Amino acid sequence: MVAQPLRRAATVAAAALALVGFWELYRWIWTSAGWTWPFVVDRTSMPHVWTIFRAFGQPTQVNQPALITILFHKSVFTGKEALVGFAVGAIVGFAIGIVLAHSRLLQRGFLPYIVASQTIPILAIAPMVVVWVNPKLPGPLQGWGAVAVIASYLTFFPVTINTLRGLRSADPRALELMRTYAASRWTILWKLRVPASLPYVFAALKLAATASVVGAIIGELPSGLQDGLGGAIINFNQYYSFEPQELWATNVVAAALGILFFVAVVVVERIVVRRAPENVA
Amino acid sequence: MSVVEIKGVTKTFARGNVTALENIELELNTGEFVSLIGPSGCGKSTLLRVIGDLTPPTAGSVTVNGKPARQARNDGDYGIVFQDSVLFDWRTVAKNIALPLEMLGWSRDRRRARVEEMLDLVELRNFADHHPWQLSGGMQQRVSIARALSFEPALLLMDEPFGALDEMTRERLNLELLSIWEKLGSTVVFVTHSISEAVFLSTRVVVMSPRPGRIAGVVDIDLPSPRTVETREDPRFFELVTQVRELLRKRGEHLLPEEAAELL
Numbered sequence: 257m258v259a260q261p262l263r264r265a266a267t268v269a270a271a272a273l274a275l276v277g278f279w280e281l282y283r284w285i286w287t288s289a290g291w292t293w294p295f296v297v298d299r300t301s302m303p304h305v306w307t308i309f310r311a312f313g314q315p316t317q318v319n320q321p322a323l324i325t326i327l328f329h330k331s332v333f334t335g336k337e338a339l340v341g342f343a344v345g346a347i348v349g350f351a352i353g354i355v356l357a358h359s360r361l362l363q364r365g366f367l368p369y370i371v372a373s374q375t376i377p378i379l380a381i382a383p384m385v386v387v388w389v390n391p392k393l394p395g396p397l398q399g400w401g402a403v404a405v406i407a408s409y410l411t412f413f414p415v416t417i418n419t420l421r422g423l424r425s426a427d428p429r430a431l432e433l434m435r436t437y438a439a440s441r442w443t444i445l446w447k448l449r450v451p452a453s454l455p456y457v458f459a460a461l462k463l464a465a466t467a468s469v470v471g472a473i474i475g476e477l478p479s480g481l482q483d484g485l486g487g488a489i490i491n492f493n494q495y496y497s498f499e500p501q502e503l504w505a506t507n508v509v510a511a512a513l514g515i516l517f518f519v520a521v522v523v524v525e526r527i528v529v530r531r532a533p534e535n536v537a
Numbered sequence: 538m539s540v541v542e543i544k545g546v547t548k549t550f551a552r553g554n555v556t557a558l559e560n561i562e563l564e565l566n567t568g569e570f571v572s573l574i575g576p577s578g579c580g581k582s583t584l585l586r587v588i589g590d591l592t593p594p595t596a597g598s599v600t601v602n603g604k605p606a607r608q609a610r611n612d613g614d615y616g617i618v619f620q621d622s623v624l625f626d627w628r629t630v631a632k633n634i635a636l637p638l639e640m641l642g643w644s645r646d647r648r649r650a651r652v653e654e655m656l657d658l659v660e661l662r663n664f665a666d667h668h669p670w671q672l673s674g675g676m677q678q679r680v681s682i683a684r685a686l687s688f689e690p691a692l693l694l695m696d697e698p699f700g701a702l703d704e705m706t707r708e709r710l711n712l713e714l715l716s717i718w719e720k721l722g723s724t725v726v727f728v729t730h731s732i733s734e735a736v737f738l739s740t741r742v743v744v745m746s747p748r749p750g751r752i753a754g755v756v757d758i759d760l761p762s763p764r765t766v767e768t769r770e771d772p773r774f775f776e777l778v779t780q781v782r783e784l785l786r787k788r789g790e791h792l793l794p795e796e797a798a799e800l801l
Contacts, residue, residue, distance in 0.1 A: 429623045432591055437640045438611040447636070451627045530668055531626050 276305050303501045308508065311501040323502060327488065327509045334472050334484035335513055337400050341407025341475075342468035342517065346461060349412030353419025354445070363420075374413045378471060382406050382478040399481055406475030411464040418460035422453025458525040465517035473510060485510050540692055540724040541565040541588055546597035548583055548750075556749035557583040561597070563743065563752065567691075570718055570725045572735035572742045574781065580750025581728045582696055588726060589617055589694050602691055613641060615692035616685030620700045622677035624669035624684075631656065631665040634683045641688055655683040658717055675706040682714065686721065693718075693725045699734070707731075708769075711738055715764055732785070736760075736777045737769060744784040754784040 279302070286297040295301055312324040320326070352370070356363040389402040426449050434444045476486025485506060492503040541564070548558040557580040565571055573581040586592040588599055590606040601609035609615065616637070624633045631652050638648045656662045659679040669677055678698055685693060699707045711734060718725055729735050735742045739758050746753040758777055760768055768774055 427623060429619055429621065430625065433617065433619070433623050435591060436589060436610060436615070436617050437613060437637050439640055443640065447639070448625070451625065454627070529627070531670075 279305055300497055300500050303504060308501045308504045311499075311505045316499075316502060323505055327485070327506060330483065330485050330488050331509050331513050333400065334469070334476070334486065334510075335516075337403040337475065337484065338407050338468040338472040338513070338517065340401075340404035341409075341472055342411050342464060344404065345408035345411025345468065346415050346464060348408065349415025349460075349464070350419050350457065352412065353416045353423065354450075356416070357420050357423040357449075358441070370413065370416060373409075378406065378410060378474050379478070381409065382475050385409070385475075386479050399479060400483075403472055403475035403479055403481065403484075407468045407471035410467040410471035414460040414463040414467070415457065418456040419453055422456030423449045425456060426452040454529050455531060458521065458529060461521045461525075462518055465521045466514045469510070469514040469517055485513070538567050539564045540567050540569075540602060541726070542598075542600040543584075543588070544598050544600075546584070546587060546594045546599060548580070548587060548592065549595050558587070558594070559749035559751050561750075561752060565724055565726065567724055568722050570727065570738055570740045572727045572729055572739040573745060574729055574732065574735045574742055575745030575750075575753070575785070576730065576747055578750075579745040579747040581730075581745050583750065584745075585694055585696050585726055585728050588692075589615060609692075613637070613688060614690055615694055616688070616690040618678070618681050618685045618693070618695045618698045620697040622669070622674075622681035624677055624680055626669055629666050629668055630661060630672070630680050633669065633680055634687050636684060637688050651687055655687050658686070658720070659683045659713070673706075674702055675710060678702065678710065679713070682717070686717070686723070689721070689723075691724060693723050695725065695727045697728050697730070700729070707734070712764075712766070714738065719763060732778055732781050733769070736774060736781060737764060742777075742781055744781060746785075753787070756780050756784065 283297055283302050283304070285291075291297070299307070312327075313322050315322055316326070356366065385406050386402045389405050390398065393401040423445075430448055430452075431444065434448055439447070472484065473486040473489065476484045477490060481487055482491075488506050489503065489510075492499070492506055496503050543561055543563040546558055546561040547556070549556045561584060573584060575581050583592060587594050588601065588606065590599070590610040599606040602612075602614050604612070604614070625636065628636070634652045634655050635648045638651060643651070652665070653662075656665055659682060661676060661679060661683070664672060664676065669680065672680070682698070685695075699710055702710065715738060727735070727738060736756075736758055737760075742756045742758060744753045744756065745751065756777060760771065760773060760777070
């Protein structure tokens, strides 16, 4: 039993090593054979893995802290936006799901617009959100608050869809059992439908967790915020041909932040959802 | 005193134009254990659902504890056990048993005390904190019975509760159910399609026939109480089994072959 987490960690490490190995092997074959399809392999298109990781320890400019320190602070900033966006999106998404589940009419009327909301690229909505939301925000929320709202815009959708589906997943005989207790709609919702929906809701929260990080990063771009990973990505993009490893290193940090969010949801799910192993979505 | 009074109950399903029940008259007295038996499609489960007000009758009336069935359901006058245990996966055994008590607004202490009693009754004391999926099918069904009885309903409705279990578990649970019934003195309506189960458990067996669902006959079971493993070897037990079987056969002339095979 103790060996299992260890074995899992070993599997993850082995997979990471395999990916690094594949990257370097591909690089080596393409450069030594001189192949140019599908793209030319050189230090700009595919820097060495160790070049990327060495970049963490070096300052990007003289008299500046190491890249890893800068990226750490930036990911804390982006992480804050993503966390608030995730929380707001999850709560709003869940609430919309519950409301729609109780009214066919509302569902028929509003669901198409909820779906449509996700077909509009986030980049097209972000500037409007910044313009609308920012002036209303109190001082400490200025700037990043609007980004959190953008992140929540990406987050609520999967939660709404899966909550709707999950609330309908309750066993019909369990509903009948509740009828024999003369249970009210409200009681049925909290004692049966919501618990039954949780595996679905958590499947959505896993999607939402990574989406909230992506949403926060993208939201920073039109906001002109320099304090987060989005700002860093824009910045390092401009120097890509000289220092590609810095953008790659930023991507690694952004990915790590997304994984952290995902794992946090998985941990909460383990604690909250007590189901037969085969029923966990 | 009668606990359930069924008067002229007819139930037709618009879809497929099926008459599930036709003019059913039946009265159940306090403390009786009545089995409804018949081939698939004879309306035995529908009759149980009509008694529990889970399906309204097309015509006729059902009275439970002197009240219309709807009122009785709203007052929590009966407990029900389905073929599947229908336990809530996310609740422990103890919490599953406490579910109806929560609905009735019992205090935490009162709930805990009652759950302990019920766990003893169905002999699952050591499994209070287990989750349903960690139990065998027979244990799950015992939890379901404990849940149905936890609030001491006057009436217990059971819809083929042991139908999904193997023969050995089934016979053991039959004995357990009887000892619970003797202890609590509740009235039981028990749907089954096993003749020997019906005869072994009941004080009365109501034999039903299909298309349309009707009562083909009622057999009074005069086996001595309490019933034990030996009861199944009693010559009177075989006579009664034969009597029920004859009733089913007489009415079974218009059965489909597989329905007849299921019963004989």
